[in-house]
Amino acid sequence: LTKAYDSFNVWDLHTVDNGVNEHLxxxxxxxxxxxxxxxxxxxLGVDHAGHRYGPDHPAMHEKLKQxxxxxxxxxxxxxxxxLLVVMGDHGMDV
Numbered sequence: 166l167t168k169a170y171d172s173f174n175v176w177d178l179h180t181v182d183n184g185v186n187e188h189l190x191x192x193x194x195x196x197x198x199x200x201x202x203x204x205x206x207x208x209l210g211v212d213h214a215g216h217r218y219g220p221d222h223p224a225m226h227e228k229l230k231q232x233x234x235x236x237x238x239x240x241x242x243x244x245x246x247x248l249l250v251v252m253g254d255h256g257m258d259v
Contacts, residue, residue, distance in 0.1 A: 177213065178213050178214050178217075178224060179210060181208065181210065182208050182228075182235075185208055189204065189206045190238070190242070193242035198244060210228045210232070211225070211228045211253075219257075
């Protein structure tokens, strides 16, 4: 199962992230456990916010809060036998 979204518009902080959520969370439903081996979710909103506005901008803080919520929701939907790996493609200096 693959779903691609246009990611070149760095002004758009939400479309890709919302699309990932739309496809990720149904896969994490308890009824789907055992039906997949690996899932990749590639979120772009934080990266776009950082490149557009910098690390201290309110848009960045809002995207980080949203991603905290997404990660909590992911963790709540995982069983004890599932490994969650979270990583970024680069850091950002203040």
